[in-house]
Amino acid sequence: MNKALTISTLALSIIFSSCDRLSNSTEKIGETAGDMVKGIETGVKKARAINVTYTESLSEKGITNGKVTLKNDKVGTDNLLSIYLIFSKRFKGRVSAKAYDNQGLEMGRSSVKVDAHEGDAGFYDFHFDSRTNIDRDGKIVLE
Numbered sequence: 001m002n003k004a005l006t007i008s009t010l011a012l013s014i015i016f017s018s019c020d021r022l023s024n025s026t027e028k029i030g031e032t033a034g035d036m037v038k039g040i041e042t043g044v045k046k047a048r049a050i051n052v053t054y055t056e057s058l059s060e061k062g063i064t065n066g067k068v069t070l071k072n073d074k075v076g077t078d079n080l081l082s083i084y085l086i087f088s089k090r091f092k093g094r095v096s097a098k099a100y101d102n103q104g105l106e107m108g109r110s111s112v113k114v115d116a117h118e119g120d121a122g123f124y125d126f127h128f129d130s131r132t133n134i135d136r137d138g139k140i141v142l143e
Helices: 001-047 055-062
Strands: 051-054 063-071 080-087 089-099 104-118 123-126 139-141
Touching: 051 055, 051 063, 055 063, 055 104, 063 139, 080 089, 080 104, 080 139
Parallel strands: 051 139
Antiparallel strands: 063 080, 080 123, 089 104, 089 139
């Protein structure tokens, strides 16, 4: 009886040890798969990011940006650009956006009136002509 109990205890110990190793392996596989998905997601976001640059004169006026989104208006496709502008200086005037395709050809312009104080920030919508389809491999220049 004592030998049977010892053999059973030994068998259970081996089973639990194997289960623990299997659990750790499964956990590591899950972590690796999760990291791969995050990497792919980051790559897709970077590929879909819209390239926004500034003229030197606008940069000197203390304007930078945060999030940039691209939407459709009721008629066009990818012709409504929303940019979160951040102001480190007082700014009152117009900000213009020029859209360029992947060959560097200008394909649209839009501007908005801005009256912002130092430290202000907010979304500003640049509404382009319905025939302007802003490509993600093109660029936007703010001036």
